[in-house]
């Protein structure tokens with residue numbers, strides 16, 4: 472049973488990471504857009520997602536959306552998709568902020584050299600800027616990933632049968648505390664594993 | 679034939695008039711050294727010639743093609759095409775830190791479809807040999823000294839077979855003992871008849887290498903002449919005062 476819970480936890484983690492990072496990158500470009508309304512709107516979005524509790528956002532997307540007038544009935548989602556969507560949108564905002572900082576750290580001489588060599592802005596972004604940005608943001612992304620491991624436990628609040636959910640029901644039904652320790656060890660191992668993975672990545676991006 | 683021609687170029691940053699009618703023409707194979715006090719617009723002039731700054735008025739022609747005529751720019755694609763025939767070397771090298779030396783050289787010609795990978799690698803090897811860094815193709819920029827980085831930057835610009843090379847204080851960021859190796863490479867280019875415009879504070883080097891020295895002051899070209907006319911027998915008090923600051927710093931260094 473706990474294994475099934477771990478499955479949900481891992482799935483939520485994986486889906487959030489692979490969707491929120493590209494989404495965050497997209498938001499970064501929008502936030503830096505020269506079209507003022509686009510960048511203002513994006514920044515407002517990031518502010519709201521980072522400035523309100525993830526738990527509140529979960530409740531909003533799962534319980535709240537269906538109550539919206541007119542469109543509500545089309546916005547009824549199952550628990551798991553609702554959780555994935557919320558996590559992706561929330562983490563994308565955090566990643567956007569991290570990537571924006573990373574972009575600002577790139578020396579403007581890099582853009583100038585690329586331009587003088589005749590590279591297009593697309594080529595400059597993908598061959599010159601992003602690889603250097605990755606190096607800068609990796610530590611912050613690692614932190615965010617570790618936070619996400621623990622945040623997945625929030626999904627149990629809307630009734631998703633993740634590790635936290637099963638742990639709690641086991642503790643209740645058996646009246647013993649060991650499941651808590653089991654869960655703690657799992658989260659801890661996961662975190663340690665991620666930390667090692669990221670330090671290996673950082674090693675690769677040393678230049 | 680004129681490889682670079684500026685006619686009455688003006689440029690302001692807000693209310694700060696940085697170029698106030700700069701006219702300059704550089705013939706094929708000519709070497710022009712640009713000297714002048716800090717803030718006189720030397721960098722802005724060079725940067726305008728490669729499209730890094732947009733001028734407010736005047737005409738800039740590169741190898742006979744107008745980048746901007748009477749303050750009106752050609753279309754963006756054409757502008758890029760014209761500018762990419764011009765090599766630019768920056769004070770701070772601006773190598774791409776995440777690529778090794780060979781990839782720094784090969785990236786632009788390969789991405790732009792000017793050379794295939796193999797031809798680019800061969801050309802890179804030749805140019806690295808020419809700048810004395812044949813053994814550094816696999817090194818990362820962070821492993822190089824400042825003088826080596828600047829020589830790589832020069833080789834990188836040469837990969838595109840430019841019509842003209844512009845240098846913006848190529849040795850100013852270097853420790854004094856490393857300037858020589860960069861100046862030697864530039865002398866090599868001069869021997870190959872490369873057209874060059876060199877903004878520099880190396881007065882002795884300018885005297886040696888330049889066919890013409892121009893003195894920029896307050897956003898205009900205040901004086902222009904042979905190295906002997908400008909440097910040995912400076913005609914104005916402004917220029918004499920400017921040159922004195924150098925002889926003094928040269929003595930104290």
Ligand SMILES: Nc1ncnc2c1ncn2[C@@H]1O[C@H](COP(=O)(O)OP(=O)(O)O)[C@@H](O)[C@H]1O
Pocket residue numbers: 691694696714715716717718719720721722723
């Ligand atoms: N991007 C910029 N924005 C505003 N002012 C600038 C900018 N670049 C240069 N300037 C101003 O233009 C003037 C000339 O600068 P510059 O061309 O760099 O002079 P030089 O290279 O001769 O020292 C200076 O007063 C400088 O402050």
Ligand SMILES: [Mg+2]
Pocket residue numbers: 720721722846847
């Ligand atoms: Mg300058």
